[in-house]
Structure formats: C-alpha cells, structure tokens
Amino acid sequence: MRIAVARETRPGETRVALVPELVGALTALGYDVVVEPGAGLGALAEDADYEAAGATVEDRAVEDADVVVSVQPLERATARRLASGSTTVSFLPAAQELDLVADLRDLRISSFAMELVPRISRAQSMDALSSQSLVAGYRCAVVAAGLLRRFLPLNMTAAGTVEPAQVVVLGAGVAGLQAIATAKRLGAVVRAYDVRPSSAEEIASMGARAIDLDLPPLEGSGGYAREMDEERARLQRELLAPHVAAADALITTAAVPGRTAPLLVTRAMVEAMAPGSVVVDLAADSGGNVEGSVPGELVRVGAAQVWGGRNVPAQMPQPASRLYAQNVVNLVALMTRPATADAPAALAPDLADEVLDAACVTHDGVVRHGPTRALLEGPSDGPPVGPSTGGAP
Numbered sequence: 385m386r387i388a389v390a391r392e393t394r395p396g397e398t399r400v401a402l403v404p405e406l407v408g409a410l411t412a413l414g415y416d417v418v419v420e421p422g423a424g425l426g427a428l429a430e431d432a433d434y435e436a437a438g439a440t441v442e443d444r445a446v447e448d449a450d451v452v453v454s455v456q457p458l459e460r461a462t463a464r465r466l467a468s469g470s471t472t473v474s475f476l477p478a479a480q481e482l483d484l485v486a487d488l489r490d491l492r493i494s495s496f497a498m499e500l501v502p503r504i505s506r507a508q509s510m511d512a513l514s515s516q517s518l519v520a521g522y523r524c525a526v527v528a529a530g531l532l533r534r535f536l537p538l539n540m541t542a543a544g545t546v547e548p549a550q551v552v553v554l555g556a557g558v559a560g561l562q563a564i565a566t567a568k569r570l571g572a573v574v575r576a577y578d579v580r581p582s583s584a585e586e587i588a589s590m591g592a593r594a595i596d597l598d599l600p601p602l603e604g605s606g607g608y609a610r611e612m613d614e615e616r617a618r619l620q621r622e623l624l625a626p627h628v629a630a631a632d633a634l635i636t637t638a639a640v641p642g643r644t645a646p647l648l649v650t651r652a653m654v655e656a657m658a659p660g661s662v663v664v665d666l667a668a669d670s671g672g673n674v675e676g677s678v679p680g681e682l683v684r685v686g687a688a689q690v691w692g693g694r695n696v697p698a699q700m701p702q703p704a705s706r707l708y709a710q711n712v713v714n715l716v717a718l719m720t721r722p723a724t725a726d727a728p729a730a731l732a733p734d735l736a737d738e739v740l741d742a743a744c745v746t747h748d749g750v751v752r753h754g755p756t757r758a759l760l761e762g763p764s765d766g767p768p769v770g771p772s773t774g775g776a777p
C-alpha cells in the first residue's frame with residue numbers, strides 16, 4: 385500500500401505532514417512512502433532526505449496513493465484526482481470545507497480529521513491540536529520577547545537594577561501554558577487568567593501567578609471552556625483591565641471549541657497600556673481575543689504594538705512538522721492491520737474504535753461526522769444511512 389505525502393498548496397503553509405525521520409516508522413508498518421516533489425522544502429526537508437530515508441519522490445504520488453497525508457485539507461481539484469476508496473488524513477475543518485467534504489463523500493474517499501481526534505488519554509500521541517498549540521504558545525512568547533524593547537529578567541548590576549518585564553497571559557490551555565513556561569524561562573514575571581477552575585493549579589505549576597477575578601468558573605464538557613454570556617464577558621473585561629494596563633506584554637490564547645474566539649480585551653484596554661507595550665493575539669486567526677488585532681499583521685493600538693497570529697505553528701515549520709508527523713504516524717498505525725504470514729499489512733480502520741470513529745468525517749459514501757452531515761444534508765435523528773446519491777457540487 386502506498387502512503388503519499390502531499391505538497392501543501394494553501395497560502396502560507398510551510399509545514400509538511402511527514403518528515404524524513406519518520407518515513408521509517410511507516411515503511412516498518414509495511415507501507416511504501418511516496419512524496420510529492422518539494423513537499424518538505426518549507427520545513428527544510430529536501431527530496432533527497434526523504435529518498436535517503438527510504439521514500440520515493442514522484443510527480444504522481446497523490447494520484448496513485450491509497451492514503452494521502454497532508455497538514456491542510458487537500459484542494460478540491462486534488463481530491464478529485466484521488467482513487468475511489470482511498471483515504472485522506474489531514475486537518476479538515478469540515479464546517480469551512482463543506483464542498484470538499486461533499487466531494488470526498490461522493491468520490492467515496494475516507495477522510496480523517498486530525499482536529500477531531502478525541503482528547504482522551506489513549507489518543508494523546510495523535511493529538512495534533514495539542515502538538516501544534518505547544519508550538520504556537522512557544523512562538524507567541526518568543527514574539528512578545530522579540531518585540532519588547534526591554535529585558536525580560538531582573539538584572540542587578542553595578543550600574544543599577546533593571547526590573548523584570550511583566551507578562552500577562554489570558555487563556556491557559558495548551559498554548560497558554562507553553563507561553564507561560566517560555567516567558568518564565570526568559571525571566572519575566574508572569575500572571576495568567578483562565579476561566580477553568582483547574583487552570584489555577586496548572587498556572588502555578590509553570591511558576592506563574594494565577595489572576596483571581598472572583599468570577600464563576602466556565603467549565604464545560606471534556607475539560608473545555610464554555611462560552612460566556614455578554615454580562616459575564618463585560619465583567620471579566622472590567623476586572624482584567626488593570627492587569628492588562630500593568631502588563632509590558634500581553635499574550636492572549638483563549639478559545640472555546642466550535643466558537644469564534646472570545647473578545648477579552650477591548651481597544652480601550654490596550655490604549656491604557658504604557659508606551660512600548662506589546663500585545664500578541666494568538667486567536668487573531670479565529671476572531672481575535674483583542675479588539676483591533678489583525679491576523680498576520682503588526683498594528684499599533686494606542687501606544688502598544690499588537691501582533692495578530694496567523695497560522696502560527698507554520699512559523700516554526702520544522703518542529704511543528706516533526707510533532708504533527710508523529711501524530712499522523714500514530715493515527716495511521718491505529719488504522720493498520722499488521723502483515724500476517726498470508727497477507728501484507730493493510731489499511732483497515734476499525735470504525736468501532738472510538739478514536740477512529742470520532743476522527744472519521746467521510747467513509748464509504750456517507751458523511752459520518754454528525755455536525756457536518758447536518759450542515760450538508762440537514763438535521764437527522766439517527767446515524768448515517770447508506771451512501772449518498774448526490775453528485776459533487
């Protein structure tokens with residue numbers, strides 16, 4: 385069976401879904417690994433590196449593949465070149481990719497979305513949301529440090545004492561905790577706030593101080609945050625305002641799954657920050673935690689510089705690709721029936737497995753992911769029934 389590594393074509397994507405170091409993990413499972421020419425260049429992996437690791441580099445890698453792995457969803461034109469019955473593994477934000485999902489359904493291509501892998505202990509090694517958030521959180525702290533025109537650590541010298549920088553982090557999930565840890569390592573004084581009650585302990589374990597606003601917690605199912613109502617959002621902003629005003633660097637990473645990012649910081653709050661302050665909004669891509677932030681741009685709000693994140697993991701393509709590739713390899717391994725004396729290894733996803741069941745968007749002509757099916761085909765009560773007869777849009 386052939387696993388193809390697609391060359392990413394979406395603007396700004398520098399990562400690759402498989403790095404040369406992990407080719408051997410797939411060939412050991414019994415797969416042939418085929419790479420589109422130049423697929424790894426954005427992540428500094430040359431075609432020759434893949435060949436040295438045991439892969440082949442072919443123009444028609446994707447067309448002839450049983451499985452295609454990528455970071456971003458395939459373009460519709462590419463998906464239409466795949467063989468019926470083949471499988472894709474990628475990030476697949478289905479609600480934003482409905483036409484592609486309909487194509488995959490109608491072409492009878494099985495698709496697995498990395499962001500739908502459940503956040504359970506058994507699936508941690510396949511959790512690409514976590515691995516990429518780790519990269520993004522680190523990057524945010526380093527960007528803030530780079531933009532600040534001052535020391536982060538305390539410096540006591542013969543010429544006098546330089547006070548450490550004050551960093552405030554809002555949202556202490558995977559990315560926020562990594563931003564906290566990185567800013568701490570650089571010597572800043574770090575305070576952080578999150579709506580989940582368990583976050584205070586996690587913030588403290590990183591050596592930072594949790595900000596207590598004395599507001600009711602907002603924990604939903606699965607350890608995620610719930611959306612705030614407008615009154616709580618207003619109160620939270622009011623109580624956070626003095627902490628934001630006192631920060632030299634503000635890093636925001638707050639998100640609620642399936643929703644646009646909550647607005648935590650208004651323009652007036654940023655305008656109250658001192659000259660030279662820096663704001664890094666990781667959520668700029670998904671609506672923004674900070675009013676006025678622009679994805680992919682550094683803008684001025686009041687006297688502060690505001691950096692809006694856009695596909696932040698792709699700004700560190702080497703480690704982001706290495707971690708993502710390991711997530712992909714682990715998911716593919718879970719789908720693989722090992723070789724026996726009578727039969728070679730094969731891709732045989734057991735959709736009764738809760739990880740594969742949750743991650744599978746399309747299979748055998750049906751959209752299995754309920755919310756996406758409802759968006760495409762209208763609400764229905766039961767599980768998907770039989771292949772769709774509709775043509776690709």
Ligand code: NAD
Binds near residue numbers: 514
């Ligand atoms: P996320 O990216 O959805 O959100 C980031 C953070 O923003 C979260 O901590 C959330 O509580 C916070 N937030 C939301 N609204 C906020 C607001 N109004 N103000 C301040 N903060 C706000 O979350 P994530 O980083 O992917 O993960 C969050 C949770 O999931 C954590 O509890 C984490 O430990 C857990 N998790 C579990 C696993 C696992 O078990 N395999 C893996 C990853 C994450």
